[in-house]
Structure formats: C-alpha cells, structure tokens
Amino acid sequence: MDSAVLLDILGNENRRRILRLLSHKPCYVTEISEYLGVSPKAVIDHLRKLEEAGLVESRTDDQRRKYFNISRNLRLEVDVSPYEFDMKSAYPASPSLDVSTCQYLSLNVQYGNQPDGREAEDDTETVSEAEAGEIATLAEELNCLEDLKSELSLAQRWVHGRITNVLDQLGEEVDENGQNRIRAEILAALAAGAETVRDVSRETDAPEHIVERHLTSMSERGIVKDNGGNWTLSG
C-alpha cells in the first residue's frame, strides 16, 4: 500500500480510534458509534474509507448483521531528520523468510512451527496435556517475539541516530551549499562498490548529470578519484 494513502487514512483521530477498537474485537456499526460517541453516518463514512484502503473488511453474522474487522497486517515506518523524510509501508514478511541470511543482523529466537490449520476448539472444552504443552510453547514464543520487537525498534532508533551522525560528520568534510545528503549518498554508493556514473545514479536514485557534477567537483578537492570513468574513493 502507498504510504501517503496510509498516512492520509491514519491522520484522522476517529479512524485511529476505530482501528484500535477493531483490533480488540470485530464490531457492528452501532457498537462503534456508541463507543466513539460519533453518529452512525460518520462511522459508516470512516469505515468506507478504511475498506477502500483495504484495512478493514465486513462480514455478516448468523442474523445477517454486518460487522467489521481489520483485514490486513501492515507496518508503516516514518523517519524524519534534517537529512531525511522517508516513509515506508509494508506487509509483514513471510514467516518462512530466512532471517539468517541478513548480513549485519542476527536474531536469537527459536523459529516456531507453522499453523497446522486444525479446526478451532470448542470454547469451553478442557484441553489435553499435549494441547496445554503447545499453549505454553506458544505463550513463550509470543513473549520472546514481543521482547525481540522492542529490541528491533531500539536498534532502528540507534541506526537512525548513527546515520544522522555520520551524515553530520560527512557534511563537515564534503558539503557544498547544502548538497550534503546527495554527496553522502554518492560516497556510500562508491563504498558499496559502484564505479560508473550510471551505477552510482542507479544506487542513489539521482539523475546521471547531477551525479557527474558532484563527482567532478569532489574529485577537484581530492575526495574521489576518476580512473577513466571508473570512480573510487581517494581514502
């Protein structure tokens, strides 16, 4: 989903309250209206926008009354700094994703089993010993995952702060009329192994003539070197 659409949707207090309510349990329009103290008409309007964005969906119960629930797993990340305004929204990664292929990151969690698609239990049935064991394992996994989620969030904030620091430091060395950010990106692309103007342009998402202008200007100051069209860092 487009991050801008998502921010437009979430930029409304009543829509956020509807989502919070639905995350606790599926609701009828009348329930939402009473809980929020908002007219059913206004609730229906918000629900329509949430449905159009694919965030909620409606079903009908045995009495053919329509109820609503959140239909989608979604994550939105926004980073703001003097050098950055970055919005990203994404569906959850597949549970079978192999996180161990990450280069800079290791996760020390047990990877749990996939759901086995078994039928739901009767709500009041006594559980067997094996089921109780499975529930305990799931509860432990949930506990680990929630701790890991906090650690990842902390790590993201640490990285965000470090990136700003590095850009501050690079800015002191290479800035020219506030063109710090693009220059830093060009240097990072060279550090990652990009050599030609075209490579760097693709890495940095900047037009080739802009990349070329910065490379030339930085080579005049001895920051980068041009080896016949193959650019490298001087240091």
Added chain:
Amino acid sequence: MDSAVLLDILGNENRRRILRLLSHKPCYVTEISEYLGVSPKAVIDHLRKLEEAGLVESRTDDQRRKYFNISRNLRLEVDVSPYEFDMKSAYPASPSLDVSTCQYLSLNVQYGNQPDGREAEDDTETVSEAEAGEIATLAEELNCLEDLKSELSLAQRWVHGRITNVLDQLGEEVDENGQNRIRAEILAALAAGAETVRDVSRETDAPEHIVERHLTSMSERGIVKDNGGNWTLSG
C-alpha cells in the same frame, strides 16, 4: 512526541511535501511556495503547525531573511493487524547506546567514532590524505548502516507476521468470544515469569478483575493452574 499529534501532522500531503523538500535543503518561504505551487500564506500556516510540533525550526540568514529546516530526528512506527493497532514515535536512541545488551538481537557493525566537533571545512579546500581516509571510512559506515536499516525493517516485518501467526494459533486454543488478544497477553506474561494477578495486570496493562476472570476461566479448561494465588501455565 505524541504519535497521534505526529499522525495528524503527517496526514496532510502538503506538509509531507514541505518536509521532503526541507530534508534536501533548508528553504525560504518563497522557495517552498514556488516548489509546491501553494500560496505563501498556506505555506506559512503549514510551517507554523510543523514548528509547533517541534519538527521544523527557523533561522535568519545574513540578509535577515528567515529560512526553515527540519529540527528533529524522529521515528514513527505503526503496526496494524487483526489483533493490534500500535503507534509508537521516538527520538533516535543515543549513539552510545550499548546494543550488545540486547537479548534476542546481535548487530554485526563496527561502532564508529563520535563526531569530534571540529570546525566545518572551507567548501572548496582540497582535503588531506588523512581526511580522505576519514571520508572513505564514513562512507563505508553509512553504507553498512543503510543495509542494516533495511535488514532491521525486514526483521521487524518478520516479527510482526510471526506475532500474528502465534496469536492466530493461540486463538484456536484459548479464544472465548473474541477475547483472544487479552488471553494471549496474559499467557505471555505468565511465560515471562509473572505469577500473581497483580504482576500479570501490570505486564498486560489490563485491570486486575479482568485478568482474574480470564485466569479463572482458563484454569477451568486446564490451560493455567492456580497454586494458591501464584498462577502458572499448565503445559
């Protein structure tokens, strides 16, 4: 900063465009107005809201003309799932934070040096060999940090998906009238070592009488055990 205030601010396309513009370089009102094709009056109104939220700040240049820049590092995370609507905003963690204390997470990056607060270089001066080396090191670090940021984001999406899966699975076992989420949280709190109703209530942010009701109902089904006020998982 309050996540709700931040979402209200970001829920406007023109304010997002202003932030994107300012993340590239500090700007005068007239520049922003021309770039956005929006009247200076409307731009000033948006800037006022952004200033009140502490996201941008203004300075005056040598000719006493006012210009604006982003003043704050900030990160916003929103998680949406059938069980969750969670918004979190935070400043970057301190660069000196010891990420190695994380229990479930290891980061394989070199921790760079702190900024040394040196004066900015003249924009056109040639850099020394030592400076070129420092620039290359910074560019490499920036490159690593950006890769790490992507990996963390992927890991967060993976965790988000896993948590939803575990809640789905737990729901099959312990749900009673759509009270899945709170029950899962109670079980996770027990798995984390909470024993008394008070402990669990604090961990889960739910009132004690609600926690007690769920514990009692789950003990009747053999999911948890009451050992004289100390609760444990049966499995």
